[in-house]
Amino acid sequence: MERPALPLGSPPTERADAVRNRKHLLATAREMLAEQCGADGLTMDGLAERAGLGKGTVFRRFGTRAGIFQALLEDDEHAFQEQVLAGPAPLGPGAAPLDRLIAYGRARVAFMIRHRDIARASLDGRQPIPAGTESPLSRTHIRMLLGQMRLDGADLEMLAIQLTAALDGPPLLYLSASDFTEPTGIEERIGQAWQDLLRRLCGT
DSSP: OOSOOOTTSSOOOOOHHHHHHHHHHHHHHHHHHHHHTSSTTOOHHHHHHHHTOOHHHHHHHHSSHHHHHHHHHHHHHHHHHHHHHHSSTTTSTTSOHHHHHHHHHHHHHHHHHHTHHHHHHTOOSOSSSTTOOOOTTHHHHHHHHHHTSOOTTOOHHHHHHHHHHHHHSHHHHSOOGGGGGSSSOHHHHHHHHHHHHHHHHTTO
16 A cells, blocks of 8 residues: 555666666766756757767657656656655655645655756656646555545545645746745745645644
């Protein structure tokens, strides 16, 4: 129950050299992002040159510039998923469902804010939804925790969709620069609003 089957499971088997190239390219991309303080300066040509690999290798691996950022985001999603499924409570197993759901929302908000530039750069217009797709973990995990709570008569499937949208939807991707200069941090405000919403939902 704690480890539902999720799309972010084991990746397809790859040749050893392909795995090495992927790790090397992602590590190089992270170095470039840190040095350039933003995603705008990261190009496929620049990544190939910095990594010492041919442009064809980079294109085969990522397909598009957005594909680089999609891979970076997916890599970090794996680490986030492990914290949720096997990390310490209340984010991980061992806490009451409501406490875990509050902790998950706060952690997800922090993750999205921390990765907002990468998430924006990963959008290439091919997604079915303009703001991208939801986390492979969110709806499954939220639905599982809702099922462990006493919410008699509630449509848990639709409730899980709505709560997932509150965490992975456009508001978190398109916060403006001014939102991060407010006296009360935007991360804390959104996290507190998430907690208030859940407590009212559960009547606590």
